[in-house]
């Protein structure tokens with residue numbers, strides 16, 4: 001397994017947000033985490049990236065403990081994140097935003113060709129490369145956030161609700177991009193409230209309920225699960 | 236009369252240049268680290284006393300003392316980051332109180348080392364340029380203006396053309412998102428403290444022969460710097476520069492044509508006016524602090 005969480009607990013000021021979460025992410029494909037508001041999806045990704053300290057448990061990447069390393073060290077290991085709400089740098093240009101993603105990389109030529117690759121993937125960003133990122137539409141900002149994360153050449157990509165606040169056409173475009181990323185060999189952990197979308201894309205799924213994994217299984221199985229249907233698919 | 240106005244403009248340019256150095260340092264530290272450095276005025280004072288110790292008392296060349304002032308105060312900033320701000324990272328109020336403690340330590344050290352009296356510094360140069368009939372600019376003041384413009388230009392190039400410059404701007408905009416790009420917050424904070432403190436130190440060092448340093452000279456400076464930052468918009472480097480120029484012109488003109496107390500009051504009124512009309516400062520973004 002590429003990434004493993006074992007009995008991870010997280011507390012915010014003594015209040016438990018994760019109460020013993022265990023998950024595994026293989027070397028390829030998409031693992032999705034679905035769940036209601038406040039279930040702990042974002043907290044799980046923040047714990048993996050080192051933005052939030054875990055109070056007990058273990059997180060292993062390639063077999064090595066990464067829990068409670070500082071975030072920059074975790075990026076250096078090869079885990080990138082597209083955070084909830086995109087969090088692009090509003091007063092940097094589109095291109096500068098992308099370049100921050102390559103902060104830890106040394107090879108100049110590789111960075112240049114990857115910038116071109118991102119612009120090839122997102123032609124709308126190429127046209128707007130010198131524009132302030134804050135002037136972009138929501139969908140374009142999401143593309144910047146994804147492109148920025150890819151610029152670190154990650155071995156694993158975490159995505160927190162990439163569909164949030166976007167129109168259906170744009171969501172389809174984002175879905176297409178996620179598939180392309182996985183096809184190029186980068187596994188993805190996809191957090192989504194849009195369970196229909198997530199289960200359609202993913203190979204494996206976890207359902208998070210108030211800080212614990214309530215159901216896990218192949219995405220196709222979960223799509224047929226009665227509880228999942230009722231609670232998350234609205235059928 | 237027009238000569239007097241021209242002379243006042245020259246004086247205001249001088250005031251704006253070193254005030255910009257101080258205010259930009261303070262804004263940089265706040266932007267990157269989210270802490271208000273209350274000891275900033277005392278870092279300025281420390282820079283002035285480096286010149287007292289090395290130039291006035293030991294006879295080192297003035298410019299060498301100025302450069303060492305920048306480096307020494309920059310290192311003081313680094314020390315603050317490592318010993319105070321980093322351990323108190325998750326506690327902004329703690330950082331603020333610790334910086335007040337550091338201010339008192341610096342002040343006491345200056346009093347113990349140099350006494351409370353004004354230090355007298357022999358002017359490095361007495362020469363002046365006569366711009367028009369009667370309008371003069373001393374070489375000492377010209378040096379402050381040139382050095383400030385040069386340092387601020389260097390800072391601009393650093394922030395916009397280098398990798399660590401980008402990293403600093405990214406941190407100032409969103410610390411967590413910056414950390415998610417592999418930017419080390421501790422590294423960038425150390426850099427911000429070194430540069431921010433160094434700019435305050437070099438401002439003190441450059442102006443030392445013109446102001447007669449005292450251990451308490453930081454007070455009025457920090458008040459001015461806060462006004463400038465509030466007028467310019469908290470966290471906006473360009474805003475701080477424009478606000479420093481604006482403030483220096485208003486303050487210098489009112490001092491010349493009325494007096495210093497009225498000028499201080501006018502400065503505060505200017506700040507209040509901006510707060511009422513545009514609470515985020517002249518250049519502040521709408522929804523960011």
Ligand SMILES: Nc1ncnc2c1ncn2[C@@H]1O[C@H](COP(=O)(O)OP(=O)(O)OP(=O)(O)O)[C@@H](O)[C@H]1O
Nearest residue numbers: 012013017035036037038039040041042043044193
């Ligand atoms: N910084 C914080 N301080 C205190 N409590 C927090 C903090 N962040 C999250 N929580 C709490 O932790 C729990 C899990 O939150 P989390 O953001 O992980 O949920 P989520 O599944 O991502 O929800 P959403 O779908 O709304 O994004 C919630 O009860 C939330 O209130």
Ligand SMILES: [Mg+2]
Nearest residue numbers: 041042043084
């Ligand atoms: Mg969330």
